Amino acid sequence: MQYRTFGKTGWQVSAVSMGCWALGGQWGNMSERQASETVRAARDAGVNLFDTADVYGMGQSERYLGKALRGGREHVYIASKVGNWGRKHDDALRYNSIYSVFNCCDASLYRLGTDYIDLYQCHIRSPERPEIFVEAFERLVEQGKIRYYAISTDQLEPLRAINANGRCASCQLRYSILDREAEDALLPYCRENVMGVLTRGPLAQGLLADKFSAESRFEDEVRTKWNPGGNKREQFEARVALVGRLREALEPGQSMVDLALGFVLSHPAVTCAIPGMKTPEQARRNAAAAEWTLTEDQIRRVEEILHRDHLSDTVG
Numbered sequence: 001m002q003y004r005t006f007g008k009t010g011w012q013v014s015a016v017s018m019g020c021w022a023l024g025g026q027w028g029n030m031s032e033r034q035a036s037e038t039v040r041a042a043r044d045a046g047v048n049l050f051d052t053a054d055v056y057g058m059g060q061s062e063r064y065l066g067k068a069l070r071g072g073r074e075h076v077y078i079a080s081k082v083g084n085w086g087r088k089h090d091d092a093l094r095y096n097s098i099y100s101v102f103n104c105c106d107a108s109l110y111r112l113g114t115d116y117i118d119l120y121q122c123h124i125r126s127p128e129r130p131e132i133f134v135e136a137f138e139r140l141v142e143q144g145k146i147r148y149y150a151i152s153t154d155q156l157e158p159l160r161a162i163n164a165n166g167r168c169a170s171c172q173l174r175y176s177i178l179d180r181e182a183e184d185a186l187l188p189y190c191r192e193n194v195m196g197v198l199t200r201g202p203l204a205q206g207l208l209a210d211k212f213s214a215e216s217r218f219e220d221e222v223r224t225k226w227n228p229g230g231n232k233r234e235q236f237e238a239r240v241a242l243v244g245r246l247r248e249a250l251e252p253g254q255s256m257v258d259l260a261l262g263f264v265l266s267h268p269a270v271t272c273a274i275p276g277m278k279t280p281e282q283a284r285r286n287a288a289a290a291e292w293t294l295t296e297d298q299i300r301r302v303e304e305i306l307h308r309d310h311l312s313d314t315v316g
Contacts, residue, residue: 009170016290017049020061021053022061037280039283082104126155152200249298
């Protein structure tokens with residue numbers, strides 16, 4: 001496993017870390033035993049940062065993660081998020097007071113079974129009143145309940161707002177071979193401001209694991225939009241075809257997961273990729289990808305394939 005400095009915190013975090021959305025059950029059923037075995041497999045493979053959120057499974061992800069990490073808490077970094085509680089059920093909590101953030105933090109600490117959260121992130125991608133989160137986060141740092149704070153967003157202005165005082169530690173953003181908008185403004189801003197960067201979706205919700213075909217169907221809560229009749233089916237089929245073409249860039253013995261995570265990690269602003277992991281086998285497979293370092297020639301081949309695909313879409 002490679003370890004990288006996480007922005008201004010000075011932490012050494014695993015280049016491949018673990019996204020814990022799947023522990024909440026939205027990507028298919030997840031038992032506590034399976035969650036525990038997956039987290040432990042990731043730890044054994046060198047993963048030391050685990051990213052969750054209070055809303056994942058309405059607390060289930062945090063509960064499962066906390067139990068799995070007992071007996072060694074001081075050797076790992078826990079990142080959680082606040083801001084979307086109840087939104088999925090049309091009963092969203094209003095974050096119009098710092099006390100809403102305080103209450104959510106206390107609840108997360110209880111579920112995680114810990115006295116502190118290493119990285120606490122605003123989960124609203126464009127909060128109406130970012131100053132409330134900043135004030136709450138600053139107070140929570142003073143109280144020792146969190147160590148650093150950040151935001152999960154794909155927009156530059158909300159990141160600027162949370163970083164108005166220069167103390168935002170990181171940004172969690174969407175970035176993969178198939179999703180590169182962050183290269184335009186977000187990643188340069190993070191690098192300039194010495195921020196850690198956690199890349200969510202580095203495998204594009206499983207597409208870059210190269211296990212789907214144009215005939216694939218989905219039952220999990222997140223990807224049903226890709227089923228026939230879904231509003232994203234045409235995009236899904238086009239992306240599956242592009243992944244097939246990206247096989248041309250693979251080196252002998254290299255998998256598409258290796259290529260996808262290696263590409264994300266090759267960007268100089270990126271600290272770590274946080275792919276989801278549902279099984280111990282996935283945890284070991286994803287962690288092993290950190291051993292691959294893409295050469296300039298391989299990155300060039302990827303760019304050429306993406307460029308050809310873009311030209312094909314333009315001509316079509």
